Amino acid sequence: MLMSTYDYLFLNVLLLVTWGFFVVTDGNALLQSQETDQQTSLKNRILDLENIVQKLTETIRHNDSPGRQKAKLTDEKRVRRSLNVTDHNLSGVQLGPLSPGLSPNDLGPGSFGSVGGCTAGLPGRNGRDGRDGPAGLPGRDGNAGLKGDPGLRGYKGEPGEPGTDSATIIQGGGTTYIRWGRITCPNSAELVYHGIAGGSHYRNSGSGANLLCLPNDPEYLNVQKGEQSSRARIYSTEYEIFGIQTSLHNQEVPCAVCTVPQRGRMLMVPAKITCPTNWTSEYRGYLMADRADYHRGEYVCVDEFAEGRPGGSSVNEHGALLHRVEGRCSPGNLPCLPYINGNELTCVVCTI
Structure with a gap:
């Protein structure tokens, strides 16, 4: 299926808006610094982007029917809201007027305040749990507990094996x-x-x-035969x-x-x-x-x-x-x- 002029232009708008979002994000970070030359260059880039977006928007309105225009307004509202843009400036930089049929109220107020006309989005989902850390060192032994109550008396055991007859010789005894x-x-x-x-x-x-x-x-070892006086x-x-x-x-x-x-x-x-x-x-x-x-x-x-x-x-x-x-x-x-x-x-x- 061939892409219509509107679809082609709208795709370019989305690409430019997305690129502009990252430019704005980088701009916000740079605007917080003290480097004046970089701030001025960023503002110029943003103005050029806004002019391109504005021209593409006018072309879309001229070529589309009223029904298509209404749908595109909804898309524009979604795009601008995704950028959390609630007014027409970013630290004094004009972002251009909203399309006819849109008002700032359609974009909704910022959830966490605005910086240069932008507000933070909704909190994201919790990240995944991190990996288990290494095992810690063993703790010290606790204090000895109190002496417990005596247990219940156990059951009577089985009869033991017969003992050794008292007449049996025990090695090493007797x-x-x-x-x-x-x-x-x-x-x-x-x-x-x-x-x-x-x-x-x-x-x-x-x-x-x-x-x-x-x-x-008797048993003998070495002997001297005969009686001896010194014995x-x-x-x-x-x-x-x-x-x-x-x-x-x-x-x-x-x-x-x-x-x-x-x-x-x-x-x-x-x-x-x-x-x-x-x-x-x-x-x-x-x-x-x-x-x-x-x-x-x-x-x-x-x-x-x-x-x-x-x-x-x-x-x-x-x-x-x-x-x-x-x-x-x-x-x-x-x-x-x-x-x-x-x-x-x-x-x-x-x-x-």
Whole structure:
């Protein structure tokens, strides 16, 4: 479709008006400065633009019919309003008269005041949100809050797994003791090994003072064969019993090393046959040691039902000796009652 003369002219008007809008905008910015030469040049450009617009407008009115003229007035009103022009000057610069049929009221008053005859348009839409900024530094810890109320009591839990049998050996736990006079352990304990009681000769003032439970199968390292005078010596131990259990006299004393995995402490209590509260009795018997007029030795608890070492000798070898211990009570010694002078003392081995 060919463009009519009117459409061609009107298109040029719109282009010139748009160009004039930016010129006016630049002019407003320059008019605010103090550069007089640039203001004068801008005003001249605006006047030239206005003359061109005016001539094109008159040509359009001459060529168009009355109906077309009315429509163009509406377009002119829209164009001028888009430029926010409400009067005929811009800081003293004449923009030319409105077309017949238009009045300043048709263009509407400025919304935010006018500068040189121009007013600001309506506010635009809000722009898009900017990008998120970098994360800030962590804040300081707040003050501790007040203590809360106790919570409700929880539900009863499920039954736990069965515990380990008390007879099971626990690595690193338990205790051991020596049962003198027997080669077996009580039912509450386990046998580590059994052997023979050994100690120093009753006439020797040297060597060890304590008794040892020697195993039946000794092991050696480097040795110097034969007896040497510059050595300590150890002998088997014999019962020296008179009046009671005389069948044990001169027999060798056996021993058993016992362990109690489920209990961690051991105690030998002299002059008692019962254990303290919560302690378990392992065995009981008689307190024995070397004779009073021999060299001093160790007090040990020999089982009540002592026996001789199986396969041992009953010959009077007189090595280490064990005699019953009797209490001596008198002023300055053990208190008489509860102790009875001359009575053989008992003993008990306890664990917990």
